[in-house]
Amino acid sequence: RRSWAEPYKIKVVEPLRTTTREERDRAIAEAGWNTFLLHSRDVYIDLLTDSGTSAMSDRQWAGMMLGDEAYAGSVNFYRLEETVQKYYGYKHLVPTHQGRGAENLLSQAAITPGDHVPGNMYFTTTRFHQEKAGATFHDVIIDEAHDTASLHPFKGNIDLDKLQALIDEVGADKIPYVCMAATVNMAGGQPISMENARAVRELTDRHGIKVYLDATRAVENAYFIIEREAGYADKPLAEVLAEFCSYSDGATMSGKKDHLVNIGGWFATNDDELFEEVRNLVVVYEGLHTYGGMAGRDMEAMAIGVEESLDMPYMRSRIGQIQYLGELLERWDIPFVKPVGGHAIFLDARAFYPHLDQEQFPAQTLAANLYADSGIRSMERGIVSAGRDPETGEHRHPKLELTRLTIPRRVYTQAHLDLVAESVKACFDAHDSATGLRLVYEPKYLRFFQARFEPL
Ligand code: F0G
DSSP: OOSOSOSSOOOSOOOOOOOOHHHHHHHHHHTTTOGGGSOGGGOSSBOSOSSSOOOOOHHHHHHHTTOOOOSSSOHHHHHHHHHHHHHHOOSEEEEESSHHHHHHHHHHHHOOTTOEEEESSOOHHHHHHHHHTTOEEEEOBOGGGGOTTOOOTTTTOBOHHHHHHHHHHHOGGGOOEEEEESSBGGGTSBOOOHHHHHHHHHHHHHHTOEEEEEOTTHHHHHHHHHHHSTTOTTSOHHHHHHHHHHTSSEEEEETTSTTOOSSOEEEEESOHHHHHHHHHHHHHHTOOTTTTTOOHHHHHHHHHHHHHHTOHHHHHHHHHHHHHHHHHHHHTTOOBOSSOOSSEEEEEHHHHOTTSOGGGOHHHHHHHHHHHHHSOBOEEESHHHHOBOTTTOOBOOOSOOEEEEEOOTTOOOHHHHHHHHHHHHHHHHTGGGOOOEEEEEOOSSSGGGTOEEEEO
């Protein structure tokens, strides 16, 4: 019996629009072969991201009516604060408009130019804010994370030897915090084990270094701990999440993922002094400290989403959808990152197009070809996303050259996933005809969002 059938039924529907091959060829050309620049009305199944694309529940929509749109001291802020304190366990909360707002505040408040920030692989906006604040980022994830075929169950783990080596090299006083991401997005949605989080805490405690969690998909991480780590099989998600967060001093959060809302985020910390600083900074960049760029109704929906995300049948079906798509692709020997991660299937574009050089943008090419084939929108997570080294100005060459099929929460059905698999197969069968792309326009910051390409 399927253990992961959706624990909800559909109450409101949104029609999908189909297009012809000619229309799609025109649309992708107009978008400069960058799926970020497509108009969403030209997209059939949108797997660009799981960020802000969730379907809210009837309860969340009801919560929207309870929005207290006061400039200061909104009821919904206190409800959100209480909810985050209860489930994530941190002492202080600062709301932000989304995750990168929180990253900006933490980076500005905690980093001094010349500092070093270790992290388990990078995330685009997170590293950007760290570098902008004057820090150098160091990837301390285990080597297995860079290997698409490694079946390590916790490929998000921090390599303690790499972390210790960095501390020995630059000194603990130059490391304001370790940036620890739960289910590492760029590695393929790969989790960290509880054992690893605990060990990172012990190591950093010995050197007086803080740990800040990127809690964006921490509930999904908790699910993998329950599924894969000894001693957690019978524990509720909330308990595992609370223990996991207890090994950090605070967190940045993009509520657009785990919290099942379309916008919002927060920063949280146990550190009274840092809280004072961030609560002061938030009024400059986001809004007053009791709304941080969110409407009251958005904070209410988010507080409800926190509780819904901790429901085990929901989470089992969420991860189950991605595993189902993985099983379909596996049957056809399509190369993708294994084990299947928490929010997406990451196609291995190097293995898809072995004849293309990384500087011919294989993952970008695959995203464009998949769109042209069926109107399915995916995202590049390879050399374009990695950007340029701020010192040398050269392309960074990440080992992983991936095209991400990201599954929004509670949005698509199994039949949609069947269709996705069929289109990926069609592109795989036609892989010989892929010619690669050339970069023709490159913005200065986070180039993948707005870059333009032309076929070679
Ligand atoms: N951290 C992680 C791990 C993320 O995946 C994201 C966003 C952020 C921080 C930034 O949060 O978008 O709310 O400002 N990831 C989206 C994605 C954009 O498509 O993976 P944000």
